[in-house]
Amino acid sequence: MLARPPVIDERPRVxxxxxxxxxIEAVSEALGALSHLVGEETALVKAGRLKDAMEREPRKSExxxxxxxxxxxIKLNAVALARFVPEKVKRLKAAHLAFQELIETNQAVLxxxxxxxxxxxxxxxxxxxxxMKAAGYGPAATVGAGVFARPNAGPMVISKSL
Known part of the structure; x- marks a missing residue:
């Protein structure tokens, strides 16, 4: 897990x-950290450790x-990025596709x-x-009818205090 979140500059144009x-590096770093966290969450949910998985939610949201x-x-600067760092854009797209597969797996597990x-x-x-009452008592009781028809009816209780 990253000690500090990656910083995405507020400037709109490259x-x-x-x-x-x-x-590209800042977005890749954020995507890598998010992928790692989603992978951990998926593994924890698979292992039945839901509480541990839920503890990661604030960091995942961030x-x-x-x-x-x-x-x-990146959308605002797509043309400039394609011109200046086309290979890095391709790698980021591939990482994004891998992340989408990870999300699909995570969603299936959840x-x-x-x-x-x-x-x-x-x-x-x-x-x-x-x-919680016995089936043999009350107005709809069928005591005696078909007693031997149910071989697995359970033990019989006899009260000697009557």
């Missing part, structure tokens, strides 16, 4: 190769904001974790709402 290279700001700067969590909560809710 005027020379040094500025172009600086912008890096995503820096990256998006950089992408906007969707799976969400589905499993919802299933567990749904099962717990169904168990909690299940009637």
């Amino acid at each position: 005027g020379n190769a040094i500025e172009a290279e600086g912008l 890096l995503a904001g820096i990256y998006m700001k950089g992408v906007e700067q 969707a799976t974790a969400r589905a499993v969590s919802e299933s567990i909560v749904r099962d717990l809710a169904a168990d909690a709402n299940r009637p």
Whole structure:
């Protein structure tokens, strides 16, 4: 993890190769840090360590904001960047495509974790709402009818205090 976030300069226009290279490097650095963090989050969610994964959210949001700001700067300066540092632009595009694949994997892992969590909560809710009285008592009781038809009905309890 980076000790300090990469700095995306506020100047909207790139005027020379040094500025172009600086912008590409800053955006690449932000993308690299963000990719690393998303990879960690994915691994933690896969391992079931959701709390640890959630602790990375503030830093992930910060890096995503820096990256998006950089992408906007790149869009504004696309012509100058293509003229001054075309190879670095190609590398950044390739890194961006790899990041998109990482995000797709991350989203699939998060969707799976969400589905499993919802299933567990749904099962717990169904168990909690299940009637807690014995099926053999009350107006709809069928005591004696079909007793031997259910071989796995469970143990029988006899009260000697009656």
